[in-house]
Amino acid sequence: MTQLPDGLWYKDAVIYQVHVRTFFDANGDGIGDFRGLAQKIDYLAELGVTAIWLMPFFPSPLRDDGYDIADYRTVHPSYGVLDDFKAFLEIAHARGIRVIIELVLNHTSDQHPWFQESRSSRDNARRDWYVWSDTDTRYHGTRIIFIDTELSNWAWDPVSKQYYWHRFFSHQPDLNYDNPAVREEMWSVMKFWLAMGVDGFRLDAIPYLVEREGTSCENLPETHQIMRELRARMDQEYPGRMLLAEANQWPADLGPYFGNGDEFNMAFHFPLMPRMFMGLKLEDRKPITEILQQTPVIPENCQWCLFLRNHDELTLEMVTDTERDYMYDEYAKDKSMRLNLGIRRRLAPLLDNDRRRIELMNGLLMSLPGTPIVYYGDEIGMGDNVNLGDRNGVRTPMQWSGGWNGGFSNADPEALYTPLMLNPVYGYQAVNVESQKRFDHSLLSWMKRLIRARKAAPVFGRGSMEFLYPANHRILAFVRQLDKETVLAVNNLSSSAQAVELDLRRYKGNILIEMFGKNIFPRIGDLPYLLTMGPYEFFWFRLRKI
């Protein structure tokens, strides 16, 4: 696919996040693969997504689901060969779907040849590719991220008899970005994939690239400098491509990742996500509006990435202790649902499989400022399996049908990379694509309509946003505006019917056109605009002055 002239495609995108292993198994070995993914491109095109974000698919010992990369330049044999990826890329592009792949810049697997060389002796040429130390007391003020499994950010290497630095699992040594050779090599890796045609990178664990004594070793200026250099080189050699930052930080710390529009094109809005769930449970818009009030203005060419759920736990790092306790009590009473500082559950189970709440949350996802990401399976309301360890419970096979292995694979069920969901509520016989395709009222069909409505209004991707503050705090209302296009979104966060009066005087004379049914609502006058809303109901109105 030739790159579209509009370099800001990512602002209008609807992204679908998927791990190739989980989606469709074409060769019958029980593990999803690129040939399978390519076969399902039509499904994604029908859903309406415009981009796919692929989780790491590189050779890896898979001790962290592929985030422990052992070779950056090819494909894990379980998922096929490099040519399979290329074929998939071509098919996706042919269907107008861009492909974003994931790179883990911060660290490698300890099985990566670079680390094997580095640890082989203190004199090795790659010794300085990682962060080594004689003591485990350096960078003392740095927090531990995986508090459930790691006691320190340093691990002892018995081979070379020094400690190595790791911000994540101890089998994931951090690369040393103070070494120019490392930076050059990682750019070389990026070029490898850009030249093949990928449209962007989701860069994992970005805040941690550089370490400095006396700091938190997060969000350091040196890290931003490295990213600006990579961005400049990408823009120059491969214009129109995109960098997406995974930086789980407070809003004030996230702003710098956009630089002056010269660092990341997009960044996840991590603090917003838990507050959407919090606002829903509290039936109060305050958590949502407050975090968005604190969100810095970003350069015109940049964009937030919004998500409800992803492959990780619902992270509660960016909330206060009080808020975290509340979230645990409300969304993860069963302690087995908790992991690190988060909740390892999917969207539907989090929302008690309540269709109205699922719709409302997706409505928010698609209408708040940013580019939405749909996690695979959430479009049909897949469940999770907390009995599987770590975050594997939210990474079960895609449920295509009620047939053998849920239509995911022809292998024996015992050969699947992980067990299918089988319970009567979320099991593949109850929740699957095939059955939901049959009905217009299914969640899948509704999601298609939602995405279509979102795509039909560029204002959602690029427009400004202004909150209305109706006295009814259960109502989250905001106006999105782009040029002459104005959209009013009104969301009832409450489980009960609500009346709300909106101050729309500045839009006096406009009529409201509801964007799904295209029905006309009364013209805006001088009086407060009264709406009555059912439980968890939301409206999108296009304002038209006729």
Added chain:
Amino acid sequence: MAEESILSDDFLRELMNVGEVDILVGLPTYNDARTVSHVVQAVRAGLLKYFPRQRAVIINADGGSKDSTQEIVRASSISDLQNAPNLHALRTLHSISTQYSGGHAPGAALHTILAAAELLRASTCAVVSPDSVNIEPEWIDRLLRPVARDNFDLITPIYRRHKFEGLLVSNLLYPITRALYCKPIREPYPSEFSFSGRLAVQMAGLDIWQQETGRIGGETYLVVSAITGGYQTGQVFLGPKSRTDQSAPADIVKALRQTVGILFSTLESNFPSCSAQGEMKIASSPDGRPAEIDTEPIRVNRKRLHQMFVRGIVDLEPVLKTILAASTLAELQRAAALPEENFRYTDELWVRSVYEFAASYHHSIISRDHIVQALAPLYRGKAYTFLTENRETSAQEVEVCVEQLCVKFEELKPYLVELWNGKK
């Protein structure tokens, strides 16, 4: 013609915006700008600290303040538009204010609060006084928790007071309520109390609010209704309580109307059938026996109390003749004739006097309001005796005296029954 609502359209609109709540704290006010800020901040802090997850609202029912009372209350809201510095709130806290019609009337304020509680389906409610200068956030916890967690329907306070603070309560309201309703409610006319949503709904639906009874004595009516309705009642120790303005003379006639008058009126439908409904529970452990508050001594003009008693006995003789038994009146007249230093209004005589007033009220010997008013000089005589006898005693010894008086009210209860039934 449709019945006029006590809730204005604007207030109703605000209630709609608040929606269903778990907790409602009512604040009846009238020109309380001087003290209400501290109170409302304590309420807000208490809600945030002890009930951070509950949906709560502060409802201010104002009697037509001309000062900034309402603005101060409204400013204590916490929302995405109105953040409270240094206070982190999970959710929105509405603090809304309304002026009820008809002018300042405590009962009208309570009725407004009850109506709001019903409409908002509040399961746990409290009322706090806007001039409680000693209020702490912990009061909110102590008031609300027994209702919210332990299913109490009514919680009344126990305060730590100066031994001469609340004379009407200690010499009349507490003992008579305890004797007649068999519940040792220390503050039968509470300025702070909490109650359940079900009690609020029942109270809001009564007809008393359009009557004088409701307009001036809603709190007492609510307490009595809880007792006689079989609701679970309890008491909590809140802390020190002192009057905000000790220089202001208390309007004893007004106070008697609001308390004794209402109490007498409640007997109409309850006495003598009301009997022990079970023990009064202490909903939370009191912080030791409420002892005397360490404040400046209360200055009371005892001489004037005595003078007013004497003059009342003389001036109101025709009225008192219709109310009191001849022997009681004769005893009072003899006492009134004694020099001040020899005057003493005994517990027994006081109890007999009060019971004869109650019976006369029941039989409507004369205008009921006149009966209540005529009690004022007698109360002053009793207050004089109490102050004189306890001038040198400790707070604990005062408590012993109060207990003795309670026992006397209980001992003489059959006497009231006889009077009530017209046997004497």
